[in-house]
Structures are given as C-alpha cells and as structure tokens.
Amino acid sequence: MSVEKTGQIKAEITLEEAFDQLEQIISQLENEEITLDQSFKVYKEGMELLKYCNDTLDTVEKKVLKINESGELDEF
DSSP states (O other), X not given: OOBOTTSOBOTTOOHHHHHHHHHHXXXXXXOTTOOHHHXXXXXXXXXXXXXXXXXXXXXXXXXXXXXXXXXXXXXX
C-alpha cells in the first residue's frame, strides 16, 4: 500500500497506481469477512488516496491549455 502509517501518500505513486489501489480498497470493503476495525482503516486509506487523486487531477486540469476564439492557447 502506498499510504504510509502517518497517513501521507508516498510522492512516487502515479495516478494510475492510486486508482488501482482504490479498486483494491473497494474490493476489500465489499468483502463480508472484513472486521469493522479493518474496514475503518481501509476506508481511511481510501479517502486519503481519493484526496491525492483529486488534488493531482486539479493540478493537471490547471495546466491544460485550451484554444481561444482567436486560435491562441490560453491556460485552462
């Protein structure tokens, strides 16, 4: 898992890896054999990964360029 014990996401994780880990977390939470304590821990990890994904996508979105009406590039 790329969520450290302090609750921080490791910097070297890619967005794709984070999405893969979120899918694994969802599978774990759907498992009926998971304890309540484990489900809270896994849920917290998932929320941290989700925040990382949202922050990363926001950063990328701000860097995306769009073509304006005059054909020039503007920041999104």
